Amino acid sequence: MVDTKTKTLGEILRHSGVSRRGFLKFCTATASMMALPPGMVPAIAAALDKARRPSVIWLSFQECTGCTESLTRSHSPSLENLIFDHISLDYHHTLQVASGDAAEAAREEAMHANAGSYLVVVDGSIPLGNPGYSTTAGFSNLQILEETAAGAAAVIAVGTCAAFGGLPKADPNPTGAVSVRDIVTDKPVINVSGCPPIPVVITGVLAHYLTFGTLPELDQYGRPKAFYGTSIHDRCYRRPFYDKGLFASTFDDEGARSGWCLYKLGCKGPMTYNACATAKWNEGTSWPVESGHGCLGCSQPDFWDAGGFYNALSIPVGELSRTVSYATAAGLGLGAVAAGINHRSKVEANRRHGEVTVDDLEKTS
Amino acid sequence: MTGATLERGLNAFKEQVDAPVAAFFSSCVNCGMCAEACLFYTETGDPKYTPIRKLEPLRRVWEQEYTVLGKLKKMLGLARPVTDELLQEWQELLYDSCTLCGRCAMVCPVGNDISYMVRKAREGMVASGNSPADVRSAAERAVRIGSPMGLKYKALAAQIKRIETESGIKIPLDVEGADYMPLLSSMEIINFPEYIEALARIFRQAKVSWTLCSEAFEATNTGIQIGSSDIARELVQRIVDGAEKLRVKCVIAPECGHAYTSIRWEGPNLIGRPFPFKVLHILELLDELRASGRIKTENLSNERMTFHDPCSIVRKGGVIDSPRELMAMVSTNFVEMQDHGKWNWCCGGGGGVSANTNAEALRLKVFKRKKDQIEQTGATKLITACANCRLVIEEGLEEYHVELPLEGLTELVAQHLVEDK
Amino acid sequence: MNESMDFLLWTRGTAFDVSVAIFIVGMLIRLFEIVSLGRGRDLAAPRGTEFLPGIRTILSRTLPYGGTFKRQPLTVIAGYLFHIGLLVSLLLFIPHIELFRETFGFGWPGLPNPIVDAAAVLGITGLLAALWNRLTNPVMKMLSDSEDYLVWILTFLPLLTGYLAYHRMINPYPLAMGLHILSIELLLVLFPFTKLMHTFTLFLARWYNGAMSGRRGVES
Structure with a gap:
C-alpha cells in the first residue's frame, strides 16, 4: 500500500505498475485532447509526475450516479482511474466508507484544512422549487453547495445535470432545478457536460489543473474548449455521407447497414459539441454514432427538450401538425369574417353608386 | 345627378x-x-x-x-x-x-x-x-346627338343615297327580319364611306340578307373609351333596341376596334342580360363567307402588303386568324410584321387617346414604334381593319414623312371580289 | 447563460409555432379577402373556354416572352437564378424535406448536399443581382418602395443564414441554426401581409388572365 497522502502522482503510478512509456502515452494523449502543442508533453509529464494530491469534495445532488459510474466502472483499471484515485476524495457520498455525521465531519474538515485551495466537484442539479426535494443529512442541496463552494478554488460541474440542469430541469422542470452556474457566481465553474461525460474529459480537466495549477480555457457554456471546441458533426466519420446526401431512413435499411449518415434518424450531432467522435467510449471501443445510433445531444443544455430523439434536427420541437390544424381552423374562421367584411363593403359601394350621366362629368366645386 | x-x-x-x-x-x-x-x-x-x-x-x-x-x-x-x-x-x-x-x-x-x-x-x-375634357365632350355628343363626331342620321342617309347612285346597289334600311345588321363607325360614314359600298357589294354577291338600322347605326361607344359603364350602357342599349326591333339574327361590328369590344364583349354585361342576337366582327363574317365558298376573289395583287392588327379586334377580341385568311384572298405577297397577331404593337391611338388633344404630341412620338415596325416589313401597302387605327397611322406616317397607302381589309376584299354582273 | 442553445430551442419551439400559426391564419385571411370580392358573371357569348386556357397561362407565364428577354435580360436571368436557387434549397435539401414530411406526412427525394449548396450560391448571386437591378434599372428604381426592399431582405436572410449554418461559418452552431430558423419565421410572419403573397396569388392572377383571354379565344 502506498501512502497516497504524501506520495506524488508519479510515485503512485509507478507503484501501480504503470510504465514510463504508458505514462508518457497518457500525457501525449492528454496534451493532444487539450490541443496543446507536442512540445508541452515533457512539461506535462514532469508536472504530473511531481503533482501532489489536491483535496476534492464531491457533492451529489439531483443525479443518477451515472457520472460517477462513467468514471469508476471502467472495464480495466485505467490511467483515468488512477488519476482519479490519486486525488484526495475527502467526501463522496457514493464512494466513501464513512456515513452520517462522520461523513459530514469529513467534508467540514477538508473545507477548513484546505480553505481556498480545494476543488468541489458537483454532479446533479439543484432544486429551488422546494428545498426538501433533495437533501443530505438534513441540509438542502442549495445550502450545501453555497457553503462548500464558498472556500473552494474552483467548482467542476460534472455531467449535464450539474452543468445545465439536465434531466431534472426538463420541461416542465417540476423541482425548479438549476445548474451549478446559476448558484455559484463568484468562483470559476468548469462545466464538464455530457450524460454522462467522457471519463478522459473529467481527468483531462483534473490533469490540466494538476499540471498548470490553473483551469483550462472555456467556451461560452463554461466547458473546456479543448474537449468541446468542435461539434460531433464536424468530427464524425459518417460526415462524408451527410455531404453526399446519403442518409439512413430506418435503423435496418440498406443505408443503416452501409453506415450512412443518421441525420434523418434524429442525430443531433450538428448542434452538439463534445469529444465523443475522437475520444470514444469504453477504452476507445466505440461511440454512439459508430454503434449505429444518432447522437442525442447530451452535452448540450436542454437536450431533453430539443425535440424527439428520433426526429431530424430540422423538425421543430412543438407539435407542428396540431399547430397547423388549430391555425387552419382559426384562419378559416377569421378568413370568413374578413370575407364577410369585404363583401359587405363592396355591396355598400355598389349601393352608393350614383348613375353617371353626361351631366356628371364636370367636377362640382 | x-x-x-x-x-x-x-x-x-x-x-x-x-x-x-x-x-x-x-x-x-x-x-x-x-x-x-x-x-x-x-x-x-x-x-x-x-x-x-x-x-x-x-x-x-x-x-x-x-x-x-x-x-x-x-x-x-x-x-x-x-x-x-x-x-x-x-x-x-x-x-x-x-x-x-x-x-x-x-x-x-x-x-x-x-x-x-x-x-x-x-x-x-x-x-x-x-x-380628359375632349373625351368628355365626345361622350356628351354621343349621348345627346347620337355620335361622338356630332353626326346624325341625316349624314348617313346622304352617304347611302350617294353610294346607291354611284354603285347602283340598293342599300337595305330598316328591314325587319333581316339576318345581319351591320353597324358603322362615324369615321367610316365621314372618312371611309367606301366601307359601306364594299359591304353592299360583298353582301349582294353572297346573297346575304342584311339591313342598316336608321335608329342604331353608330357602333362607336365613348362610354367605353372614357371608362363609364353607365354612359356605355346607354349607348349599347340603343343598338340592342334597334336590333331587337328589326329582329335581326346577328349584329356586325364594323372595322373599329373599341366598337367591337363594346358590343361584343362588354355589351351584354352592361345591359345585364345576354343578347338575343349574335355579334360578329365583319372580318369574322367575311371569313365565314369565304370558308363556305359564298365569296371568291380574283386578280390577286402581288404588291408587298402587311397587316396592322387592331388591338381590340385581335389581341383583345380574338379575331386572329380571319384577317390572315382574308389577306390570302387578296394578296400573293403578304408579309407579317415582326410582332404580329396577339403580339402586335398598338398604333398609339386606341382607348380614346386619338380623341384626346392633350395626348397628341405623345401619341405622335410613340408612333415611331409602329412606323419602324411597318418599315421593317418593306411593304408598300398597309392594310388594317379599324378606322381609328387607320386615321392614327395616316397622321403618324405624315408626321414622320412616310408615304404609304392604307386600306381597310373589307374594301380590299370587295376590290378583288368575283361578282356576277 | 445558455443563450445560443436557448435561442435555438426557442426558434424551434414557441417561435416556430407562433410564426406558422400567423402564416396560416394570415394566408387564409388574405385568400378569403381576394376571393370574396368575386367576379361578375360574363354574359357575353364565349368564343372559347375558360378553364384550360387558364391552366395553360398558369404554366406558360413561367417562361418569359422573347421580346422581354431581349430588352431586360438581367431582370429575367436574376429572377430565374434566385427563384430556382431558392426553390431547390427550400424543397430539395434533405433536412427541409424531413420538416415537410413531419408537417404533411409525406416527403420526396432530395438532392445531394453539394448540389443544394451550389443552388444556394446561385440563389444568393441571383438575389444580389436582382437588388442591383432594382437599384439601377430606372423602371424598377421608380416602382420600388420600402416594401420591395423589405421582401428582398426577408428572402435573402434565409438563404444567407442557411448557407452560413450549413458551412458552419457562424459559431456556435446552435446560434447559426437558430438565426436561420428565425429568418424563416420572420419570412413566415410577414409573408401574408406583403407582396411575398405573389407566391400563391400568381396562380390566381395567371388563371384569371388566361381564363378571361381564353373566353375571347386568345391564348395569353
Missing part, C-alpha cells in the same frame, strides 16, 4: 375592385417587365409610363379598403390617401398614355391583366371628374 366629386370617384374605385384585381395587385412584385411591352415607355424611356404604375390610385383603394393591413394602416393614418391632386396627376397616365392595347397583360410574369384594371380605374376617374 350631383356632378363629379372625389367621393363618388373613390366609391367607383371601390366598386370596381373585384377578385381578379385583388389577385393582380397581390401578385405584383414591381419587376417592371410591363414597361418593356408598352410603347409609351419604350419610345419615351420615361419610367413614369410603366403600365402597373398607372394603377396607383386603384391600388391604394384596394389596399386601404380590402386588405387587413391596409385597413389598419388607414385607421392609424399611415396610408397614403387618394386625393384629387393625385387623380389629376394620374389623368395623363390613365388616359393620355394608355390605349388599353393589353400588350402589357401578355408579358406580365405573374399574369396581371393591366388593361383590365386601367379600364376599371377610368370609372373612378370619370366619377371624380378627372377624365
